[in-house]
Every structure is written in structure tokens, then in C-alpha cells.
Amino acid sequence: MNPALVRWLQAPSIVLLLIWMIVPLSMTIYFSTIRYNLLYPERKGFIGLSNYEFFYTDPSFFPALINTLVLVGSVLVITVVLGLAVSLLIDRPFWGRGVARVMLISPFFIMPTVSALVWKNMLMDPNNGLFAALANALGMTPIEWLQDLPLASIIIMVSWQWTPFAILIFMTSLQSQDQEQKEAATLDGAGFWSQFFHLTLPHLARPISIVILIQMIFHLAIFAEIFVTTSGGPGVQSTNLTYLIYIQSQQAFDVGVASAGGVFAIILANIVAIFLIRAIGKTLTV
Amino acid sequence: MTDKQRDIWKNRIAVFFAWVAALLFFFPIFWMVLTGFKTENQAIAIPPLLFFEPTLENFTEINERTxxxxxxxxxxxxxxxxxxxxxxxxxxxxxxxxxxxxxxxxxxxxxxxxxxxxxxxxxxxxxxxxxxxxxxxxxxxxxxxxxxxxxxxxxxxxxxxxxxxxxxxxxxxxxxxxxxxxxxxxxxxxxxxxxxxxxxxxxxxxxxxxxxxxxxxxxxxxxxxxxxxxxxxxxxxxxxxxxxxxxxxxxxxxxxxxxxxxxxxxxxxxxxxxxx
Missing domain, CATH: 1.10.3720.10 (MetI-like)
Structure with missing residues (x-):
């Protein structure tokens, strides 16, 4: 192919993505430096970093930041540990393995609003839910999940959806593990744990770090689960940064402050993205 | 028990827990599908119903009501x-x-x-x-x-x-x-x-x-x-x-x-x- 044609074929995707990135990004940065509230359209003008100051001195900011970190951290620990355990359990031939595999990864394909409603209503509802029935049957008082443990409830829902992702990735990686090496280790009398720490874990080190980084990117942006179940409450107990910014824009109509929050969210995601890009760069061959 | 027998048992236990995990993870989906075949009263029944006479009413009514x-x-x-x-x-x-x-x-x-x-x-x-x-x-x-x-x-x-x-x-x-x-x-x-x-x-x-x-x-x-x-x-x-x-x-x-x-x-x- 001649070089000009190559350039022309590449142009659309590059140009469109460039527009898609630059236009909204610069608008967000611009909005974040001006006074811009849809309720008070007459108040305008450049106000420097005041929106940022307003965003981080908001009494909801600090709880939302902590909630975001707790949410992301807990989901990461749960999904990676459970994902490792289950993928090791299923990494052997047995009757019906294909079916078990499909059952294990299915939650990942359920749309987030559906999974949030299923957990909120049919499982966690303190009156008619299944957990309440189980608690009653065991003679315990049913837990008011969304009322008393809102953040924990969100963590459970998100972990249910994302452990299958970890399982899928780890399962795929385990298939490429050197079986002869494992057999040799078994013959040498290496037990399960020593094999796990010396062979399996090093083999999975890369997939684990990739799973962690990708989940961080997605979990910093968790929205639908909170929107459908707790609406960030009670109070701000289950409000994360994404939801806080959504509230600022859609309910307080403060475009300036919401944009300042948006810039903050972008910076936070970029810190993770730098590591992720580096990890991906190692595998991408051109 | 010989080593071989022990390995077989270890394997069986692993398979057992693999199935437990699969059933637990799939359960909310199963429960959702099941509830779709209940009447509204059966859906909120206490205790929850596992066995009931399935109805297709919800699926036919979805389009009339929504x-x-x-x-x-x-x-x-x-x-x-x-x-x-x-x-x-x-x-x-x-x-x-x-x-x-x-x-x-x-x-x-x-x-x-x-x-x-x-x-x-x-x-x-x-x-x-x-x-x-x-x-x-x-x-x-x-x-x-x-x-x-x-x-x-x-x-x-x-x-x-x-x-x-x-x-x-x-x-x-x-x-x-x-x-x-x-x-x-x-x-x-x-x-x-x-x-x-x-x-x-x-x-x-x-x-x-x-x-x-x-x-x-x-x-x-x-x-x-x-x-x-x-x-x-x-x-x-x-x-x-x-x-x-x-x-x-x-x-x-x-x-x-x-x-x-x-x-x-x-x-x-x-x-x-x-x-x-």
C-alpha cells in the first residue's frame, strides 16, 4: 500500500478519537474555572480555582473520597482472592466443567441496573427478601442491608459482578501454565501451597496486576449500582465521587463545581491509567 | 490411604467446592428468572417460594403495561x-x-x-x-x-x-x-x-x-x-x-x-x- 493511502485509512479513527477526547476535556476544564450555575444564569465570569475549592471543601467530598477508596479497595480484595480460589478449583477436568464455567462467568453479563435491582429487591429486602427469610429461619433478625450497611451492600453487588471477570481472566491464564513443570514439582514432593507460591502465583502475577488495574478504572466510575439502590444514602454513606459529581450537576445544577469534580476524577483515573498503559505496552507487539 | 487415593479425594473435594461456587454465583440469576414466572403475590411471599405453578402472565403483560x-x-x-x-x-x-x-x-x-x-x-x-x-x-x-x-x-x-x-x-x-x-x-x-x-x-x-x-x-x-x-x-x-x-x-x-x-x-x- 502506498504511504498516502495508509495515512488516509488511519485518519478517521485518529481524528475522531482526538475530537472525542479534546473537545469535552477542554470544555470541562474551561467550565471548572468559571461561575456557571444553571439556576443563576446571570452570575458569570472567570473565578480561577474557586470551584475546586468549593468542591473539596464540600462536607460530602471527604466522605465520598473515603467511600470511593473503600469501595474500590474492598471489591479488589474480594474479587482477586475469590477469583483466584475459584479458578484454581475449576482448573481440572471434571464432568460438567463447561456448565460450571458458564454459570460462574454469567453474572458479568448481567446489566448493572438489573443486578442492582435483583440484589436490592429479591435478595436484600428486609421484609420480603431471601436473605431476610434465611435470617428468620435461623432465628436471627433480618439485616436492613441498604439502610444499615449501604456501602457494604454495594460492595457485595459489585463483587458479584466482577469476581466472574477475575475468574475468566485467571482461568484463561492458568490454561497456559506449564503442566509438565507442575507435574515435575509434584513428583519432587512439592505440596499444594509450595506449588501455588512458587509456580502458580508467579505465573499469574501479570494477569493479577492487569485485573487489579482494569477494575480500578471501572470501579472508580461505579454509578448505576448506587443510582438504582441507595441513591448515595442514607446521607452520603454510599456516595462515591462519581455519584457526588452527578448530584452536583443534575440536582444542584452547578456546572462549574461538577466540572471541577470531573477534572479531579480524570486526574485520579489517570494515575491508575499510567500504570495500566505501561503494563499493556509490554504485550502489544507491532 | 495411598497417595493416589488421597489425590483422588483431594480432587473430589475441589470439584465439590467448584460446584458450590458455581451454584452460589449463578443463584441470583436463577432466582430472577424464577421470579419472572411467579404472580406478583407469589413474588413477595414470605417465606419465598421455590415451588409454585409457573405463569406466563408477566411476559404477556409486559407489553400491555409498559x-x-x-x-x-x-x-x-x-x-x-x-x-x-x-x-x-x-x-x-x-x-x-x-x-x-x-x-x-x-x-x-x-x-x-x-x-x-x-x-x-x-x-x-x-x-x-x-x-x-x-x-x-x-x-x-x-x-x-x-x-x-x-x-x-x-x-x-x-x-x-x-x-x-x-x-x-x-x-x-x-x-x-x-x-x-x-x-x-x-x-x-x-x-x-x-x-x-x-x-x-x-x-x-x-x-x-x-x-x-x-x-x-x-x-x-x-x-x-x-x-x-x-x-x-x-x-x-x-x-x-x-x-x-x-x-x-x-x-x-x-x-x-x-x-x-x-x-x-x-x-x-x-x-x-x-x-x-
Whole structure:
């Protein structure tokens, strides 16, 4: 192919993505430096970093930041540990393995609003839910999940959806593990744990770090689960940064402050993205 | 017990726990499907019913009481439309990059992937205003455009990896025969890449179908997709569980099947190619 044609074929995707990135990004940065509230359209003008100051001195900011970190951290620990355990359990031939595999990864394909409603209503509802029935049957008082443990409830829902992702990735990686090496280790009398720490874990080190980084990117942006179940409450107990910014824009109509929050969210995601890009760069061959 | 017997038992115990895990993870889905076949009273019965006489009433009533088919159609149009648009943009580019990689090809691909990592909420206000001012707010077109753009990086990457696996010798042979570039793509590359393109499309459709942020923020009634429609059931607590379950079952079933079919692409796509 001649070089000009190559350039022309590449142009659309590059140009469109460039527009898609630059236009909204610069608008967000611009909005974040001006006074811009849809309720008070007459108040305008450049106000420097005041929106940022307003965003981080908001009494909801600090709880939302902590909630975001707790949410992301807990989901990461749960999904990676459970994902490792289950993928090791299923990494052997047995009757019906294909079916078990499909059952294990299915939650990942359920749309987030559906999974949030299923957990909120049919499982966690303190009156008619299944957990309440189980608690009653065991003679315990049913837990008011969304009322008393809102953040924990969100963590459970998100972990249910994302452990299958970890399982899928780890399962795929385990298939490429050197079986002869494992057999040799078994013959040498290496037990399960020593094999796990010396062979399996090093083999999975890369997939684990990739799973962690990708989940961080997605979990910093968790929205639908909170929107459908707790609406960030009670109070701000289950409000994360994404939801806080959504509230600022859609309910307080403060475009300036919401944009300042948006810039903050972008910076936070970029810190993770730098590591992720580096990890991906190692595998991408051109 | 000999070593061999002990190994057999260890294996049995592992298989047992693998099944326990599989049943636990699948249970909420099973319960949702089951509730879809209950009457509203059975759905909120205490204690919950495992055995009951199934009814199809919810599935037949969905369309009378709600606009289910409209939202389903919106989901189909936006996710297939977004996927098609992404493919149209990505196929020529990925093709050019895979067969004529240059000094910057890798950097360009990495940059594309980095745009996928931008949090949606960071550009919420601009996109909202742009949609409003262009008259695209609450239209399927805006979702098609956004879905195409947010999936373009992943589609590019997977297609790039597929095209790269096509042996260059085949292309050289056809070039010797004097085939034009256009015919080369149409007659030689496309038949070989067809499977790759189809499974890339499958992954993109899954991601669009389940997208919930933009569809909730940018639509109200006309262009709402199934994710936004389901979200609208959040308010009345304890009501319509059976109907919501029936809707959810219909909304999720095709995508779960797509997901089973596209596992390999999913691993590659969701890890940005880092795990294959």
C-alpha cells in the first residue's frame, strides 16, 4: 500500500478519537474555572480555582473520597482472592466443567441496573427478601442491608459482578501454565501451597496486576449500582465521587463545581491509567 | 490411604467446592428468572417460594403495561448501530496499521486505549450540553455516536491483533497477481478476518447493551434503552417484582448467550489485549 493511502485509512479513527477526547476535556476544564450555575444564569465570569475549592471543601467530598477508596479497595480484595480460589478449583477436568464455567462467568453479563435491582429487591429486602427469610429461619433478625450497611451492600453487588471477570481472566491464564513443570514439582514432593507460591502465583502475577488495574478504572466510575439502590444514602454513606459529581450537576445544577469534580476524577483515573498503559505496552507487539 | 487415593479425594473435594461456587454465583440469576414466572403475590411471599405453578402472565403483560418493545428496540438499535459505526471507522484503520505499521503505530494504539480510561463523569457536563444544543438529547443517534466512540479503542485493538495474525505471504501472493488494494481487502483479507470481525462485534454489542451511565443521563423517554428502563423501576419498593424480573430476564438473556460465545474476545478486549 502506498504511504498516502495508509495515512488516509488511519485518519478517521485518529481524528475522531482526538475530537472525542479534546473537545469535552477542554470544555470541562474551561467550565471548572468559571461561575456557571444553571439556576443563576446571570452570575458569570472567570473565578480561577474557586470551584475546586468549593468542591473539596464540600462536607460530602471527604466522605465520598473515603467511600470511593473503600469501595474500590474492598471489591479488589474480594474479587482477586475469590477469583483466584475459584479458578484454581475449576482448573481440572471434571464432568460438567463447561456448565460450571458458564454459570460462574454469567453474572458479568448481567446489566448493572438489573443486578442492582435483583440484589436490592429479591435478595436484600428486609421484609420480603431471601436473605431476610434465611435470617428468620435461623432465628436471627433480618439485616436492613441498604439502610444499615449501604456501602457494604454495594460492595457485595459489585463483587458479584466482577469476581466472574477475575475468574475468566485467571482461568484463561492458568490454561497456559506449564503442566509438565507442575507435574515435575509434584513428583519432587512439592505440596499444594509450595506449588501455588512458587509456580502458580508467579505465573499469574501479570494477569493479577492487569485485573487489579482494569477494575480500578471501572470501579472508580461505579454509578448505576448506587443510582438504582441507595441513591448515595442514607446521607452520603454510599456516595462515591462519581455519584457526588452527578448530584452536583443534575440536582444542584452547578456546572462549574461538577466540572471541577470531573477534572479531579480524570486526574485520579489517570494515575491508575499510567500504570495500566505501561503494563499493556509490554504485550502489544507491532 | 495411598497417595493416589488421597489425590483422588483431594480432587473430589475441589470439584465439590467448584460446584458450590458455581451454584452460589449463578443463584441470583436463577432466582430472577424464577421470579419472572411467579404472580406478583407469589413474588413477595414470605417465606419465598421455590415451588409454585409457573405463569406466563408477566411476559404477556409486559407489553400491555409498559413499553417494553420500544425500549428493547432502542437497545438493539443503539448497540448494533454503535457497533457498526465503530467497525466502519476501525476496520480501515486497523487494517492499515496492521499491514503497514509505522514508527508511531504502537504509540497511537496506546493513546487510543488511554482515551477509554477517561471517566465518563469527567466529561458529563460537556457531553450533556453538546447533546442538548445539537438537538440530539434523548435521541438514539447520540447514544449510537457515544457508544461507537467509547468502544472504538477496544474494537481497534482487537481488530489490529486479528489482522496481524493474517500471514503477510498471502497478501504478497495476491499482489504479485496484480490485485488492487480494494480487491485485496475484499477478496483476500475480509474472508480471513471475518471470524475476528464477527466476534469483535459481539463483544462491542455486549458492552453497549449493558452500558448504563450515558443511557441514564442522556435519555428521558424516547431513546431510553433497557438499562435505563430497568433503572426506572427503582422507586416503587416491593412492587412489581415479578414483572421487573420478567423484563430483566428478557433483557439479559440474549446478552448472556452472546457473552458465552464471545469469552475469548472478552478476555482480550477487557484486558486491552494484555491477556490473550
Amino acid at each position: 413499553n417494553y418493545s420500544k425500549f428493547a428496540l432502542n437497545s438493539i438499535i443503539t448497540s448494533f448501530g454503535g457497533t457498526l459505526l465503530a467497525l466502519l471507522i476501525a476496520i480501515p484503520s486497523a487494517y492499515a496499521m496492521a499491514f503497514n505499521p509505522g514508527r508511531w503505530t504502537k504509540d497511537i494504539l496506546m493513546w487510543m486505549l488511554s482515551t477509554k480510561m477517561l471517566p465518563a463523569v469527567g466529561v458529563l457536563m460537556p457531553i450533556y450540553f453538546l447533546a442538548q444544543n445539537s438537538g440530539l438529547y434523548d435521541t438514539k443517534a447520540v447514544l449510537v455516536i457515544i457508544y461507537a466512540m467509547i468502544n472504538l479503542p477496544i474494537v481497534m485493538l482487537i481488530l489490529f491483533n486479528y489482522f496481524r495474525e493474517i500471514p503477510k505471504e498471502i497478501l504478497e501472493a495476491s499482489r504479485m497477481d496484480g490485485t488492487s488494494t480494494f480487491n485485496e481487502i475484499r477478496q483476500v483479507v475480509m474472508p480471513l478476518a471475518w471470524g475476528g470481525i464477527a466476534s469483535t462485534a459481539l463483544l462491542s454489542i455486549i458492552l453497549c447493551w449493558n452500558e448504563a451511565f450515558w443511557s441514564i443521563v442522556l435519555t428521558t423517554t424516547d431513546a431510553s434503552t433497557l438499562t435505563a428502563f430497568v433503572a426506572s423501576f427503582q422507586a416503587p419498593e416491593g412492587l412489581f417484582w415479578a414483572k421487573v424480573s420478567a423484563v430483566s430476564t428478557l433483557a439479559c438473556a440474549p446478552i448472556v448467550v452472546f457473552g458465552w460465545l464471545a469469552q475469548k474476545q472478552l478476555v482480550q478486549g477487557m484486558t486491552f489485549g494484555a491477556v490473550k
